Amino acid sequence: MGGMDDLYREQILEHHRRPHNQGTLAAPSISLEGRNPNCGDVINLQLQVSDAGVITDVAFLGKGCAISQAGTSLITDELRGKSLDEVLSLGSPFVMELLGVEVGPARVHCALLGLETTQKAIASLRSK
Amino acid sequence: MGGMDDLYREQILEHHRRPHNQGTLAAPSISLEGRNPNCGDVINLQLQVSDAGVITDVAFLGKGCAISQAGTSLITDELRGKSLDEVLSLGSPFVMELLGVEVGPARVHCALLGLETTQKAIASLRSK
Amino acid sequence: MTVRLAETPVTTWHNADGTLDPVKVRAAYPILATRPGGRPLHYLDSAATAQRPQRVVDAVTKYLFTANANPHRGAYTLAQMATDGYEGARARIAQFFNVPATELVMLGSATEALNLVARSWGKANLRRGDVVLVTEAEHHANLIPWQQITREMDADLEFIPVDDVTGEILWDRLDSLIKLKPKMIAVGHVSNVLGSIAPLAEIAKAAHQVGALLCVDGCQAVANMPVSIPHTGADFYAFSAHKMGGLYAGGGLWARAELLAEMAPIETGGDMIHSVRLRDAEFTTGTQRFEAGTPDASGAIALAAACDLLDEFGREQIHAHETRMIERILRELPEVLPDARILGPRDARQRAGLVAFASELIHAHDLAEILDRRGVAIRAGFHCAQPLHEQLEVGSSARVSVAPYTTHEDLDALFAGLRDARTVFEG
Amino acid sequence: MTVRLAETPVTTWHNADGTLDPVKVRAAYPILATRPGGRPLHYLDSAATAQRPQRVVDAVTKYLFTANANPHRGAYTLAQMATDGYEGARARIAQFFNVPATELVMLGSATEALNLVARSWGKANLRRGDVVLVTEAEHHANLIPWQQITREMDADLEFIPVDDVTGEILWDRLDSLIKLKPKMIAVGHVSNVLGSIAPLAEIAKAAHQVGALLCVDGCQAVANMPVSIPHTGADFYAFSAHKMGGLYAGGGLWARAELLAEMAPIETGGDMIHSVRLRDAEFTTGTQRFEAGTPDASGAIALAAACDLLDEFGREQIHAHETRMIERILRELPEVLPDARILGPRDARQRAGLVAFASELIHAHDLAEILDRRGVAIRAGFHCAQPLHEQLEVGSSARVSVAPYTTHEDLDALFAGLRDARTVFEG
Numbered sequence A, B: 001m002g003g004m005d006d007l008y009r010e011q012i013l014e015h016h017r018r019p020h021n022q023g024t025l026a027a028p029s030i031s032l033e034g035r036n037p038n039c040g041d042v043i044n045l046q047l048q049v050s051d052a053g054v055i056t057d058v059a060f061l062g063k064g065c066a067i068s069q070a071g072t073s074l075i076t077d078e079l080r081g082k083s084l085d086e087v088l089s090l091g092s093p094f095v096m097e098l099l100g101v102e103v104g105p106a107r108v109h110c111a112l113l114g115l116e117t118t119q120k121a122i123a124s125l126r127s128k
Numbered sequence C, D: 001m002t003v004r005l006a007e008t009p010v011t012t013w014h015n016a017d018g019t020l021d022p023v024k025v026r027a028a029y030p031i032l033a034t035r036p037g038g039r040p041l042h043y044l045d046s047a048a049t050a051q052r053p054q055r056v057v058d059a060v061t062k063y064l065f066t067a068n069a070n071p072h073r074g075a076y077t078l079a080q081m082a083t084d085g086y087e088g089a090r091a092r093i094a095q096f097f098n099v100p101a102t103e104l105v106m107l108g109s110a111t112e113a114l115n116l117v118a119r120s121w122g123k124a125n126l127r128r129g130d131v132v133l134v135t136e137a138e139h140h141a142n143l144i145p146w147q148q149i150t151r152e153m154d155a156d157l158e159f160i161p162v163d164d165v166t167g168e169i170l171w172d173r174l175d176s177l178i179k180l181k182p183k184m185i186a187v188g189h190v191s192n193v194l195g196s197i198a199p200l201a202e203i204a205k206a207a208h209q210v211g212a213l214l215c216v217d218g219c220q221a222v223a224n225m226p227v228s229i230p231h232t233g234a235d236f237y238a239f240s241a242h243k244m245g246g247l248y249a250g251g252g253l254w255a256r257a258e259l260l261a262e263m264a265p266i267e268t269g270g271d272m273i274h275s276v277r278l279r280d281a282e283f284t285t286g287t288q289r290f291e292a293g294t295p296d297a298s299g300a301i302a303l304a305a306a307c308d309l310l311d312e313f314g315r316e317q318i319h320a321h322e323t324r325m326i327e328r329i330l331r332e333l334p335e336v337l338p339d340a341r342i343l344g345p346r347d348a349r350q351r352a353g354l355v356a357f358a359s360e361l362i363h364a365h366d367l368a369e370i371l372d373r374r375g376v377a378i379r380a381g382f383h384c385a386q387p388l389h390e391q392l393e394v395g396s397s398a399r400v401s402v403a404p405y406t407t408h409e410d411l412d413a414l415f416a417g418l419r420d421a422r423t424v425f426e427g
């Protein structure tokens, strides 16, 4: 079972069991559902964005594998105070660093669900 | 080249070069075109049938491989005087015997074009 | 094609008492001796795609290196050998299903077969307001084509429901649903999630009483239990080669000659025509009319060889072996993972080939990943049956499927892996 | 996938001067050493289906026995290996054609690819009175789908004619035909009867000037000459694996991402969806949207291995070798069979891969049969281009096609057989 502790280390399991930023916002600037097709991972993400284009608050409700939920929990912890452009420039390595582990190709989509949904939410906020 | 003389023996080539019963009838009871799809073998066959259901005359015009034209020439030689039922009861062995050679599976359709067109002509005559 | 009916079991594959010996069977599948990622392979995902026997690859190799040419059109020896190979394979496959070769359309997959039925039969026969009845458990391949054609024809798609809790398909609802006078009932022979065997004879009877046709998706049945298509009562029967040990490409559709004769081809091109002019074409008759393009001779030969081997194993024996494996899974799973919610019947005898379950504690993907550390290969997700998962309110499920080559060691490794996972997630 | 660009020719397959040595090449194709029907094999029917290299079968075997699982959906090591194998093969094939892998739709055959264009693009874009332009020389696979969709959409099918005598496609008629403002021009890259190479760059230019798209049937080009799809000017490009040395099943369609994005899938089922509910489904994006059902991983891997080998031979070298073979055929045929009417250009450099001809003295089927006595395999018939034969008033034609493995001995045997036939028929 070598390597198992890598992906399912206590930090990830902790974020999975008790995700940070869980819940809903009173008056979100934008709400978006993110899904992994063929997977069943789903999150409902909400952002509060200031007029200056800075994320002031974030919350999500989700269901899915440990990697998707921990990944979302970890990324949402990073969002407050960041500008929309900053968030858009984040990529897969940033999430992998947060997770502290390299995720195999079959699970990359799980790990990135939180970030990608955030970025889609920003895009749809801007196209409003 | 063993066996070649089998399929392309002089008798068959003779029937191919100078088919018997070539031409058209003045007042055919039925005319029918027979074709081998994927091949290009084609015959236009005409039958003269008496009220008693006996073939009294036959003619055809055709174009195609030696086997199809010789096969038609040979079978048309056999039709006069035969009743429609008799002709309908003829099968592949009869034609093979006329040809005097066993034809490979890829050429059976060529060999049978004359007989099958005759039988289709009879069927369509009866359904008139 | 050699045809051996395993009436007296071939001892190569069997125990003295005539039961299948999976350990012997494994010798026929070279991949089972490999160690992907450095771990032994416990392949429990045959419902997704079966492993390929040496025999199948040998048959393909032999054909390609001794008889390969374009079938149907050649006037030379090799082309005749190719035609004999292809049509011989069709005959062998037809015999496997107990149908005439003249009624077996050879296609690229079950997906293609089901699309053909929906689009050709559906387009010609469905009118506004007509009803097509499927189950809530259908594989996407037997659902979306019906969604598409009913929408196009302004017809209605109705559902035989599943029990939200047990996941069992509520076949007794057919009594009332049949009053909708469906024109088509389309169901899986064995559900690829619930594992349940559909009562086809009864469904066929109900269908035919109201003039409906029965289209059966046989993908999950054909490799796991004896299937004589005429005895199912089906009007259309579709299957995929790769679930039987053939190559990926390949599959077929059986339908009675009269039904096929009334159907328009969907795909057009070479090898399916009678004659072609610049502005129109007349199509040929029989099965060939649905087989546009160069026939997949090596695929057909692979499938015929796979049929040979399944018959050597004996399909009754395969079914009995797999039922024993499933019994063990149904018995031990609740002990090892108490929160596992088993989808579908609890009685192994009502199943063929597979068990899927969901756990609140451990998501299916995490489970599959942890099992993989022991070389145990199971499937996680929706298994192409997303609506069923929504009906059951299951985010995704883990599916264990068995095959003639599944051993108790495979299941030992499965349960050991499940214990690992529980340890990890219970913390 | 190993990618070797044969800039310096690999001596395994080449002469010292860098030209292809067909005798060396033959070693790669086990069937060429066999004696079907007890006669040596002179296979001159590669245009119907190419022979398969050992390398291709080895790649399939290796994949099936080390990495076989259902690609795309697996959370375990073996499934990841299968996915890598399949997507790696797609990337290799895309590279062969110089297109992005994200624009290469993997299908069952060229027939399926051309049907997809006609039915999906055609259905969405053709309106009453719109014109689709094809040549009179098209293979049925690039003709009947256009007949069907233009009829369905009440559009018009118009033809670039052939010269009734020489059989050459009259491309200069395009100048006036383009005034019909066609929406689609669909042509073969190389005619499978005339052997002529279409001037795609000019056709594309003419097409694009009036806003038409260009759909190219590449079946007879891809194995016989270098093809960089972006340089052809095509908007759609279709090909078949088995003409390149891959398995029977397999083929593809290239189109720009924007075009693909606008097209509706024709076949629906698993692996092409984003999400599915009971009554509707949302399809996924990209190439996968057109690839319903389990991907044909072994077929893709076979084709990738075939591409590797063709690149080792060198496609320039293949083309040069085949041109030499065709030159000889064009030169000697009139001597050996004076009444032979050669269809298509007399200049070998305007051709790729094949020569077809018709004789009043000897029907093509008789010729093929007599040639078979010497083991010479040629095709006789319409070659799935019946309208062309009618335009040329040729009952049927004999087609000789060449490949990297065609030798002068093969042509010696061909001409000896033609002399036999003449002796028989001149009596």
Ligand SMILES: Cc1ncc(COP(=O)(O)O)c(C=O)c1O
Pocket (backbone or CB within 6 Å): C270, C292, C293, C294, D047, D048, D109, D110, D111, D112, D139, D141, D142, D188, D190, D191, D192, D217, D219, D220, D240, D241, D242, D251, D384
């Ligand atoms: C020019 C041309 N187009 C299309 C096809 C159809 O290819 P397939 O039968 O592999 O679909 C062929 C081969 O038969 C061909 O030669």
Ligand SMILES: Cc1ncc(COP(=O)(O)O)c(C=O)c1O
Pocket (backbone or CB within 6 Å): C047, C048, C109, C110, C111, C112, C139, C141, C142, C188, C190, C191, C192, C217, C219, C220, C240, C241, C242, C251, C384, D270, D292, D293, D294
């Ligand atoms: C029940 C069922 N139906 C249809 C299919 C589709 O089969 P294929 O992908 O081979 O077309 C599958 C397999 O994926 C299946 O399990």
